[in-house]
Amino acid sequence: MAAQPAAQASMALRADPDGIAPERALVFEVAGSVGDFYSQVGRIQGLEFLLEDDADFEPNDDFHTLQTKQGEQVRGDKPVGGRLYMAMPDMRALREILSLWDRYRQGQDMPYGFAPWRTLFDMLSDLRAWGPQDRVLPETLAYWRERIADRPHDPVRFEVEMWFYERAERRAKAIANIEGQLAELGGRVVTSAVIEPIRYHGVLVDLPPQRVEELIDHPDVTLARLDDIMYLRPQSVAAIAEPEDDGEISEAGGAPAPAGDPIAALLDGVPLANHQRLAGRLILDDPDDFAARTPAAKRSHGTSMASLIVHGDLQAGEEPLDRPLYVRPVMLFDAASNAETTPPDRLPLDVVYLAVRRLLEGEGAEPASAPSVVVINLSLGDLNRPFAGRISPWARLMDWLSFRYRVLFLVSAGNVRSWLPIREFATTADWAAASPEAREAAIISALNSEKAARTLLSPAEGLNAIAVGAWHADEFAAAPDAFHLKDPFPNGGLPNVSSGVGLGFRQTVKPDLLFDGGRELVRASEDEGHVWLAVDGGGAYAGQMSAAPDAGATGRLDYQRRTVGTSNATALLTRSAARIYDSMVEAGYDIPRTHAAVLIKALLVHGAAWGDAGEKLDGAFGPAGRDWQRHRDNISRFLGYGRPNIDRVLDCAAERATLFTFGDIQQDTQDEFDIPLPPSIEGSTELRRLTMTLAWLTPVNARHQQYRSATLEMLPAGDKTYSLAVERLSGQPTHFAVNRGTLSHGIFEGESAVAFLDGGMLKLRVACRAQAGPLDDRVPFAVAISIETGVGSGIPIYDEVRDAVQPAVRATAGAAR
Numbered sequence: 001m002a003a004q005p006a007a008q009a010s011m012a013l014r015a016d017p018d019g020i021a022p023e024r025a026l027v028f029e030v031a032g033s034v035g036d037f038y039s040q041v042g043r044i045q046g047l048e049f050l051l052e053d054d055a056d057f058e059p060n061d062d063f064h065t066l067q068t069k070q071g072e073q074v075r076g077d078k079p080v081g082g083r084l085y086m087a088m089p090d091m092r093a094l095r096e097i098l099s100l101w102d103r104y105r106q107g108q109d110m111p112y113g114f115a116p117w118r119t120l121f122d123m124l125s126d127l128r129a130w131g132p133q134d135r136v137l138p139e140t141l142a143y144w145r146e147r148i149a150d151r152p153h154d155p156v157r158f159e160v161e162m163w164f165y166e167r168a169e170r171r172a173k174a175i176a177n178i179e180g181q182l183a184e185l186g187g188r189v190v191t192s193a194v195i196e197p198i199r200y201h202g203v204l205v206d207l208p209p210q211r212v213e214e215l216i217d218h219p220d221v222t223l224a225r226l227d228d229i230m231y232l233r234p235q236s237v238a239a240i241a242e243p244e245d246d247g248e249i250s251e252a253g254g255a256p257a258p259a260g261d262p263i264a265a266l267l268d269g270v271p272l273a274n275h276q277r278l279a280g281r282l283i284l285d286d287p288d289d290f291a292a293r294t295p296a297a298k299r300s301h302g303t304s305m306a307s308l309i310v311h312g313d314l315q316a317g318e319e320p321l322d323r324p325l326y327v328r329p330v331m332l333f334d335a336a337s338n339a340e341t342t343p344p345d346r347l348p349l350d351v352v353y354l355a356v357r358r359l360l361e362g363e364g365a366e367p368a369s370a371p372s373v374v375v376i377n378l379s380l381g382d383l384n385r386p387f388a389g390r391i392s393p394w395a396r397l398m399d400w401l402s403f404r405y406r407v408l409f410l411v412s413a414g415n416v417r418s419w420l421p422i423r424e425f426a427t428t429a430d431w432a433a434a435s436p437e438a439r440e441a442a443i444i445s446a447l448n449s450e451k452a453a454r455t456l457l458s459p460a461e462g463l464n465a466i467a468v469g470a471w472h473a474d475e476f477a478a479a480p481d482a483f484h485l486k487d488p489f490p491n492g493g494l495p496n497v498s499s500g501v502g503l504g505f506r507q508t509v510k511p512d513l514l515f516d517g518g519r520e521l522v523r524a525s526e527d528e529g530h531v532w533l534a535v536d537g538g539g540a541y542a543g544q545m546s547a548a549p550d551a552g553a554t555g556r557l558d559y560q561r562r563t564v565g566t567s568n569a570t571a572l573l574t575r576s577a578a579r580i581y582d583s584m585v586e587a588g589y590d591i592p593r594t595h596a597a598v599l600i601k602a603l604l605v606h607g608a609a610w611g612d613a614g615e616k617l618d619g620a621f622g623p624a625g626r627d628w629q630r631h632r633d634n635i636s637r638f639l640g641y642g643r644p645n646i647d648r649v650l651d652c653a654a655e656r657a658t659l660f661t662f663g664d665i666q667q668d669t670q671d672e673f674d675i676p677l678p679p680s681i682e683g684s685t686e687l688r689r690l691t692m693t694l695a696w697l698t699p700v701n702a703r704h705q706q707y708r709s710a711t712l713e714m715l716p717a718g719d720k721t722y723s724l725a726v727e728r729l730s731g732q733p734t735h736f737a738v739n740r741g742t743l744s745h746g747i748f749e750g751e752s753a754v755a756f757l758d759g760g761m762l763k764l765r766v767a768c769r770a771q772a773g774p775l776d777d778r779v780p781f782a783v784a785i786s787i788e789t790g791v792g793s794g795i796p797i798y799d800e801v802r803d804a805v806q807p808a809v810r811a812t813a814g815a816a817r
Helices: 034-041 091-105 115-121 138-150 168-185 209-217 300-311 348-360 393-405 428-433 436-449 566-586 593-606 612-620 628-639 646-650 797-809
Strands: 025-030 048-053 066-069 072-075 082-087 124-129 156-162 188-195 200-207 229-234 239-241 264-268 282-284 325-329 332-334 339-341 375-378 408-412 420-422 466-471 513-516 522-527 530-535 544-548 559-563 656-665 669-676 688-696 710-716 743-750 761-770 779-789
Touching: 025 091, 091 115, 091 124, 115 124, 138 156, 138 209, 138 229, 156 168, 168 188, 168 200, 188 348, 200 209, 200 348, 200 393, 264 300, 264 348, 264 566, 300 325, 300 339, 300 544, 300 559, 300 566, 325 348, 348 375, 348 393, 375 566, 393 408, 408 566, 408 593, 420 436, 428 522, 428 530, 436 612, 466 566, 466 593, 513 566, 544 566, 566 593, 566 646, 593 646, 593 656, 593 688, 593 743, 593 779, 612 628, 646 656, 656 669, 656 797, 669 779, 669 797, 688 710, 688 761, 710 743, 710 779, 761 779, 779 797
Parallel strands: 264 325, 264 375, 282 325, 375 408, 408 466, 466 513
Antiparallel strands: 025 082, 025 124, 048 082, 066 072, 156 200, 156 229, 188 200, 239 339, 332 339, 420 530, 522 530, 544 559, 656 779, 669 761, 688 743, 688 779, 710 761
């Protein structure tokens, strides 16, 4: 092996793949701990990170984890491994490593100086050069087959995700190569987009169905062999089908007109802006003139979302928001699918990118259209890209935009409306005759079994955004029973059946929150020897009421209808965000535009808890045993941090004080906070609760395997039990899980009599460290702290904390509420 110097060139594992040619990419399929792999690869010079796939592999006799049962180590059933992509500095080094891999598989000894490679190879199930099997993904093959079956004579539209090149002329050459290949195959480029900050280059293409069939049969020919292509993917599309229910006539509202600048924006379908519930309450900005391509009778989703943000569930009779809502259409009506969809001839990523830039920065010489906005509602998801381990370009865009413009995205987790198998019941008669408790238990069991196929829709996996799932609740009082439908959770207190589940990228807690999304009823059928369930979209028997267009196209502007789903939940949470912001302004706090988003993020989560739902799922998923962390992560897939009680943040209580602060922090620094404790707690045996929430907006590095650039932690700066003798509750995400994203939320309780330490102060520190290369930016963060005792305890927590902290804290950030 005379080539040793090339394969062991003096180039350590780096975060930056600039200049790496894709033909030098290696695919490492890791069977075991990815963390152990990183540790070993760090000892080998010459590899450069490209990207990581969290794809798991089923354990087998060769690759598996070990677990201890009854004192003996046995093979575990956990999925193992992942897929990583790295590159060598030149082709000679790549060929040498593949040669080493061949020697390893044949059982031959490694040459002198290459012993570390044997240790690395022991962790792999495969090693190969990047090729067609990596470019053509299984979901792409399935999409092609389905698309050809539906429209066998039409060109097949799909996306090409390119390797990103820094130089514009190199990108132009790559596009020319694809255009030439497509022309030979009878296809064409529909559009393309480059978003440099997230290193994205995407192309939307058409290809004749017979040529696509050739790719299906032989996925190693034509386009799949072009080195400039990273992936061939299904076309990204967000689509909302027209509701089946026509709706009903609504009463006119009589609230005063809104005033002031908008702080919330809605990116959605075209709303019926002159509906009697919305007239004068929206700032509609439609530079693409999507309204001209969307008949008034088909403006359902945008109208509903705007109504829910402005008014809430109309059945609750709440007052509308005091501020106008900014609305930018990013969907239009597609008659072929009878749905509101993202434009079929554009890349959704580009549509959203340009919309947010116009909103917060401006276009050309035009100023920003709504620079006061700090919360953006995105009740959309890519139907063709359920989250499967690798962060999507759309999520990367949300993360970058969030940090760049200091804005909070509220993104729907997505609705998975595929049939759910209920194997505990053989017939629909058995299902109908069962008790509500038995049906509920069977549904929970089925959701747990099918969770891998019911994941979030991208971009809900984004780190800086709050992903919102749907809670099974609405304000429909005295709803009639439907003989053909069943309430899966008649006592409420659980997510909707269709609500997308986590976890998120790098096992982050996702969805972050659950919020009311309407009671989603189910209907049963039987096939294959058991019952299957489908969800109902709301209407006469359940759901949240919102403004609606006149489906009969008679021109009426006073219709309303009930719907359900994660879109509704996201809209209502956006409404709560606006209420929180205005409550702080009304209380006299000066919240700068630069920190409003991150403070709202912390306060939205601050009132969240699993509650009874956590206990129910804990019991349904079986005993945790030694693997308590995985067990708790599994509950987090469904509940996130729980359902927030927004009133706990908005309202005061004698026995509860909530404080907040915000600021910026730099790499390898920490901020410390001393919070005076209420004297009346000292020595008391009353149950006391401490809730702490830390939120931040991180820059991201798409060129690094860690991706998240800034890691923040909130830690005790004095007594480990915060001078309150409290311990972390078990019914919440683990302390490991909360450190993976950009939210850290924990609830602590205790009731032992204790003498205050640290001078009667609750001492905290927020520390920042870099995780994905150098961190040059200042990171905005916010902290919310609540101290409380039980209602009726008689301990004046609020007054004592307010008197002690208000003069000091109001001068810097926030104060007791």
